[in-house]
Every structure is written in C-alpha cells, then in structure tokens.
Amino acid sequence: MFYKNIINGDDSRDGKESPNYLLNLIDTPGHVDFSYEVSRSLAACQGVLLVVDAAQGVQAQTVANFYLAFESNLSIIPVINKIDQPTADPDRVKAQLKSMFDLDASDVLLTSAKTGKGLEHVLPAVIERIPPPPGKSDSSLRMLLLDSYFDEYRGVICHVAVVDGALRKGDKISSAATGKSYEALDIGIMHPELTPTGILFTGQVGYVISGMRSTKEARIGDTIYHTRSTVDVVPLPGFKPAKHMVFSGLFPADGSDFEALNHAIEKLTCNDASVSVAKETSTALGLGFRCGFLGLLHMDVFHQRLEQEYGAHIISTVPTVPYIYEYSDGSKLEVQNPAALPSNPKQRVVACWEPTVIATIVMPSEYVGSVITLLSERRGEQLEYSFIDSQRVFMKYRLPLREVVIDFYNELKSITSGYASFDYEDSDYQQSDLVKLDILLNGQPVDAMSTIVHNSKSYRVGRELVDKLKKVIDRQMFEISIQAAIGSKVIARETITAMRKNVLAKCYGGDVSRKRKLLEKQKEGKKRMKRVGSVDVPQEAFHELLKVS
C-alpha cells in the first residue's frame, strides 16, 4: 500500500508535501502447521506488528512468533488489540509483554480494530520504528522467492522480494536452485491485486510472471538473478525446505476412481507444492498415494480441498510421523509408512528414533495440573516452566511428534476449556522404544491399519483400535476375529459373531420389485465396502481409526 505520512494533521508543513511511503504488508497465518510460512515471510520483512488480544494476553503463538522475529533481528511493534472488549485488560498484557519479552510498556500501541480506536498510530509507528530495506540498489539483481501459486490463466505467479538491484519487465532471469532461465513477462506489485509496474526496485516486494509451468519450478527460498550476471552473484541464505511432519496414505474411496484421484492430486499439488506425493499400493485399499504434510491441519485442508474442489472421495490411513529404524547390519530405514516396515524383520532392530518437537504452551494457572498430566501421558519432557503473570503459566516441553500429531491440540483445548494455546517447532530425533502394531481380521493383517506406537502404549492403543473396529464393522455371514498384534504376539482380540438372519419371508408377484430394490441397496452397500480377505470393512472404519492416539 502507499501511505502518505501526515504529521500533526498538516499535509503541507514547511510548504513541503508529506512524503509518500510504499509499505508492503504480509499477513501471517496463526496456526502452528503453517509456522513455516511465518518464518519465510519474516525473511522478506524489516519489522513486525506483534498483535496480542487485550483480553487473552500472551499466547503460545505470541511467544513463538516473537522469538522468530527477534532472532531475525526485526523491529517489533507490540500491538494490544480488541481494547473495546469489556474484559480487556491492556495493563496486564503490557506487564506480560514486559516480563516475557522485555518490551517496554511505553512502546505498546493500544487499538481496537472494531471501533477504530488507536489505529491512526499504527502506520506512523511503522514508518518511525521500522527501518527501510537495507539492499544495495547499485548492485546486480538478487531476489528472494517468497511464495508462488498457480493461476489457471497466467501460470505460475511468484512473489519476490528484491534484495539488491532492480528488475525490469522483459529481463532474462535465472534461478540459482534449478539453473533454469526465464523472461520476466509481467512484473508489478500487489496493490493488493496484481498491479503491473514494469519495474521492481531494491527493497520492493512484488510479483513476477515468467512462464513457469509448475510451482515445482518455483522453489521457495530460491535466489533469482539476471541471467547475464551469473558470475558475481552470491545466492541468498534461503530457507531450509519445508519439513513433512506427517504422512498418510490416500486412497480412492471407490477403487475405480484411482485415475480421478491421481488427476486431482496432481492439480492440487500444482498449487500447494508443500505436499509430497508418492505412489503407494495397499492390499486392502488398492492403488493410492503416500502424502507428506506440514501438519495435521495442513493434511485436513488438503483432504477437504480434494473433496470439495475436485469431488474426490478418499480414504485416509492413520497419519504417521517419519521414524528411523536402525538394523544390526548398520542399515537405516526411514519409515513413512508403517505397512512398509517388516513385522518380523530378518535383521535385528538395534534402535529406533522418532522425531520430536519443542512445544510452547501458555495457559491460565488453574489448568496446570491437568495439562501436565496430559503432557506426561504424551511422553513429554519438561524444559521450562514459568509464570507470565500471577495467573498465566508458560511451559516448554519436548514431545514426540507422534503424540502431538494425533488429536493433541483438541484434547488440550478440551481440558482447558479452550484457554490454553499451543505452538511447536520441530526438533531432533530421539531414541525410542517403538513397536509396530498390526491389525488382523480373521488372521489376515490389514496393511492400511498398521501403526507404529510406543511400547508403553501398545496395549492401550491395540485395545482401543480393536474396540473401535468392533463397533464399525457389521456382522457378516461368518464370525470375524479382530486382533491387534505385535509381531506374532496378539495383544487384544474381539470377535464379531456371525449374522444370524437376514431374510425376507414373503416374495410374491407384487413384492418382486420391492424386494429386488431392497437387495440392490444391500448390494450397493457391499460395493462401498473394502474387502479384506473375507471381511467387508466399511470405509468409516478407516476414518474411525484416525482418532485413536
């Protein structure tokens, strides 16, 4: 946006017009799954507005984002918003900001986006406190590729920050990562719609359309420079690539729809390059894909878009995190799919590692007890515990990623009535006592249902899975045994007794059509089932299993 900084309500002080500023604002997502987007946005910024709710105070996201900005050496403008609310307590929040981040109360802006109060101070503060971009306008061009998306009509649109030099329409540009060259066909700024300017100067953030076919060519964090100046350009530090935290199998709900699903996934990943995709075959579910996601929300969003935008009906297997298995012959295996892990391996397993995260949790102090219980159930290790003020507690924990991925946040919210906030960043692998848990139906393992769990939880999880399955699998003509097993050891078992009777006693001339319709319906019901050996498994069974932690 362009902003005319009018000081003291006087546009023509000293006969000079107030200067016009070009400000580039980036909104960042609040959810932890997308903290990756926050950090890459910060790379293009000189400062941040750290917005805190006047009633709720400092949250886990506030802490996480503060440190991201702080470590990137950005100017931080604290803003306490929603001061219009009856429960607003800006002084308390100011004290929290002071004690947690050493931010001076006098620097804090108070606003209400609802009433408009205090908003007039925000942009002047931006101009006063945040320095202009530092680049060298006389150096050769270096641009940071921040983001990209695919547009049906215009192809790939890249968001870039010009660090040094300037870009003109028609310039030949190259990517440091791929070495590919393009022509800058259209360039401009987001105002907020794409607005062609024909030129981008040092410090500007804008868009470039250059005839890229797929967002896969547009590597986030890449450095782009003039093709002609290859020799003297030092690539920018870039970002570490987005890390896939969660993997799950995606299968067409109706086996015949594989091609349709394939097509839908291809189109969708064109737009969201942060999903990794590889083909997978399951004996229970047929052909499908193993996909990697940034987190569970990311996964849900992807599923939803597949269903809503592409009409794909899918079955997702239980999400898993990437484990590392080490065998006695020294070989290591990264396991993104529990089914791929041999249940009775030839080589002895020497060690298993699982990824961990550092979690930040902020909550009212009355919930501390139950939250600590939850965290220790989730195998968490406390790293830090402190008071933000007399009523709010801040904690840092190391947690196995697996424990966070499945339903952790929901449970946290429910035990704290929604008052706890939570954020995490990925951390190291830790050695762990892991076992593969198989689910067997009538003695036959169902590959799509196997999971890797911590040994201490295997009995509980096995029992839960078996109970859930017993509820969702209908009685069939044969008795069905449902077992959870570790290797050859069965740890939980249930049986579904055989169906006793399913018959329509009468069928005369007038009933034939009606009876036939009924049986057709029954047939359609069977079609929607996945057949595992002799057992018909409803698709809900797979959905239900997602909820077992």
Add this chain to the structure above:
Amino acid sequence: MLLRLCFANQTDTDIDKKKQVSVSLHLSLQTQSAPLSTTVTCCTMLKSTFTPMYWFLAPKPKPQKLSSNLIKNTFSNSTPNVRQNSSLKQNPIINPTSAYIHLPFCRKRCHYCDFTIVALGSASTQTHDDPRVINYVQWLCREINATKMEEKPAPLQTVFFGGGTPSLVPPSMVSNVLETLKMKFGLSESAEISMEMDPGTFDYKKMQEMMLLGVNRVSLGVQAFQEKLLKSCGRAHGLEEVHEAIDIVKKCGVENWSIDLIASLPHQTSEMWEESLRLTIEAQPTHVSVYDLQIEQGTKFGKLYVPGEFPLPSETQSADFYKMASKILCDANYNHYEISSYCKNGYECKHNYTYWKNNPFYAFGLGSTSLIGGLRFSRPKKMNEYTKFVQNLENGLINSSSDNNINSKDTATDVVMLSLRTARGLDLKRFQESFGSSLVLSLLELYKPYVESGHVVFLDEQRRTIRIDDTDNSLLYETNSERRVAYMRLSDPNGFLLSNELISLAFGVIDSWKDYPSALQEAT
C-alpha cells in the same frame, strides 16, 4: 419400466391423439436401446380433469435385450432349443396362464399390514349389499375385459384371489369375476383356484358356495394359535374363530389348503411358536406358509417397535424360530420348497410357483402387479386412480403389457433372486442358455466359499449334493455328470436364513457382468 405422473387439469378430447399415442409408443419402444434415451411417450386421457397420466419411460441405457421368449424358456419344462426359437418379431408375447385377483376388503387393518386394502369396519361380515364392494368388483371385471391380448389366449391354469380378505366378498361376486375370466381367457378344467380366507369371515355355507364356483385351494390366515398374540397384532378374529375355520375347511372337504402363520410377533415365545406349529400339524393342512414378521414403516407396529428389540424377538431368537419351523415341519413330512413355504408332496402352490419361475402372470385389481412381456406393471393403489386407469384401459390409452425387449441383466437378476428362494434352486443349464457361461462361472466362483461354510449347496443333474473339496475350477464343464454342477440352491435352514446376504452377493456379480457379446451370441 413405468413411471406414473399426475398432471393437473389435463383435458384433451382429441381422438386422433389415440392413434398418435400408439404410434409413438411403438417408436419409443424401438428406440429403447439408444444410449441415454429417455424417450417419453405420454398418453393423454379422455374426458377427465385431474387425470393421472402414464409415461412410458425407456429404461436407462441398456446394453442388450433378450426376447421374453427366451426368458420363458429359462424355466419352461419342455425345452425347445433356444436358438431355434429366438426370432424376436414373430412371436412377441407369451400369454400368461396365471391370474392374480386383488380383493382389497378387510374388516380392519392389522397392526403389521401395509398392503393395499380397504377397511370396511369391524362390523362388516356381510358385504353382499355393500356398494363399495359391488362397485369395485364391477371395475375389476371391466379391467379384465379391457385387457389386450394376442390372438389366441391360453386358458388359465391358476387363479389366485388375494387381498385384503377375499373371503369377505360374497360368492356371487366371486362368481362374476371367475365368469369374466373364463369368457376372456378360458379357464382350464384342472386350474388351481386359490383364495385367501380369514377366520371369522366365512361359514360352512359360504365355503361350500366358493367350492361350487371352483375354488379348490384355501389359504387360511391363522397367523397364530394364541389369543393374546392375535389380539396384539390387531387381527379381527380370535382363537375360537381359528378353530371354527379349520373345522369348516375340513368338513367341506377342501383337499388342498394352507395354514398361514407369522413368526417373530411381539411377545411371542418359543413355547408359543412351538405350540402354533404343533397345532398346525395336527390340523393336517397340505400346505403351510410361515412368514417372518416384517416391521414396515407407516404401520402401527412400525411406530411401536424396533426390529430385534423387546418385545420383538432378538435376531438370534428370530433365527431360532425359523429353524424350529423348518425342523418341526420337515419332521412332519412337509417339504420346505421355498423360503417361507412348506407342503406335503405334490401340494406346492402352483400359482406362487409362477412368480418364482419368473413366468408371466396377469393381475387385476387395486394396486396389483402383473408381469406380461417382461414388464412388471403396478396398478394404482388409490381407488379413484384405479377406476380412471380402468377407463383409460378401456379407451385404449394405456396398455399394461410391454414389447418383448427386456434387459438381460434385469432378467438375470430376477431369475437369480426368485429361483434361489426355492429349494429347486437355480437351474444352471437353462441359466447358461439364456445368459452365457461366463455369468454362471462367476456365480459358481462366488458361492464356492459358501458351499464350504454350508450356506449354499451345489447339486448334479440327479440332484445329488456335490462336495466342494474334490472339485476344481471346471465345475461347469466337468464331463463326468456326477460332478457337474447342474443346480445351485441355498441350504435349509442356514442358507435360507441369510438369503438376503447371499442373493445380494449374486447381484454384485451380475452387476459387474460385462461379457455381453458372448452372452448375446449364445442367446441368439
């Protein structure tokens, strides 16, 4: 397939329309096989407002048609070579030799009943002067007379008076119906003429009159031998009437008669059920029908009860009732010849067999369904719509039979569904002649595991059981006739008990049956 739509205020007295309609009807039938055709022909009505209109809708795009001839041959006992008999045009409709007559009147509606009935009121045991009955029987006879036929009607071999409670209708009116049928189609000397009769609706005299008219088979709606149960399911009669009715039937010397029972009634215990079966056997009917109570939506039971929950028996109890009936009746020398039917040797209900063989049949009266030329046609269930239907039939505006183009998949589905309900089972040789061997092989493959589990039985030509353990994949082509599967049937009682499951499995196979070309080749 027929779809009925109501159009308000449709007045059209243009006589030429008639011709036009029949012409376009013809066209629509010819274009049935065009992909995605939903050719619609409408038949406008004469002199009427608020006329129901009948649309002949070509069924969904269907890949292949078979002649009704062929279908018929799947079951006919004389086996003319299908290939010789396959010309589609010359021999279009085989005239049915069975007729169902719906007499919808009841004194009151039973709590489980969702049939098309007309409740006259509990006091109505005398109906000879009830204008509702008189008028209805007139419309019924008009419908019979208005039915279009091919040149030479075959005399009827079976007539079935169903209801409602046909025994409420005075013999004079039954006589009218039978006379009309005789005039129209002819009635074989040896025809089986059945009538559903309820205890408390007829006496010795009435029974004798019915017999004089030719009624030679009685299906007695006893349902239960416990006063309490009769009352709780809303029957219009008590236990005393049941015994009276049995006495009358026996005294009149009805040779062929059936007791109809209902299993799994609310509050029914296994002791009660055993008692009902015992008393039934003591009465020595030649036939017993055992129906499982179905809880239908919209009935009083549907509002009161949930299947499987008290006071209804649990699924297990209900299965036990079924097994008990099978055991006790078979021990008393009744053959369990269909899922819900038992009879002494030679006393199968011929009329019902028409249904189970997928043979054509006429149907007359309110809400009844006929099968002519492969088309199942249901008459209106509301009296005023039915009378308009009859008028339109008389005016030649509608036709309740169809051409001879039937979708082979639909037919295969019906044949499998109906024949697997019988002890005779599916005749694989005939089935193969009509639908090709690939489908038969898929069915054999499908059911093999269920032979092992005891739900399905494979039989050879002599109807000896074939053991599955020593068969390989060539069950059908086996040269040794002792090991060639000629019939498949559901076992009694285990297969019958799970017949819905087993039959819907077969539906799945027929559904994915793609081998049309070879089926067509073999069929024509």
